[in-house]
Amino acid sequence: MPEPMNEFAVELTELEKIATQNLPSVANALRGPATVLLTHEGLGGPGHYSAVDVVQNAYAHFTDTLGNRQRVGCDRVDATATALRAIVAAYWHADGQA
Helix, strand or coil: CCCCCCCCCCCHHHHHHHHHHHHHHHHHHHHHHHHHHCCCCCCCCCCCCHHHHHHHHHHHHHHHHHHHHHHHHHHHHHHHHHHHHHHHHHHHHHCCCC
């Protein structure tokens, strides 16, 4: 059986770094590939192959799905960073350090 906690300790400086630096870096790292995935350059070139058209459409749908999921992930990482910044600010304020 775990012992009850007499106090709750939070490393605010580390949490603040995660909220202001680490999480935004993760979101930015994911945004680059999302942009590439959503860009449809095609396989065109000299000549035309109808079999390639089917593949291009399937690939475009696949990359749209991946890119959109990645953008949603970025939005969620951003929202987490925003919430964590608010939590850190509340703790700084509660400690009288704000």
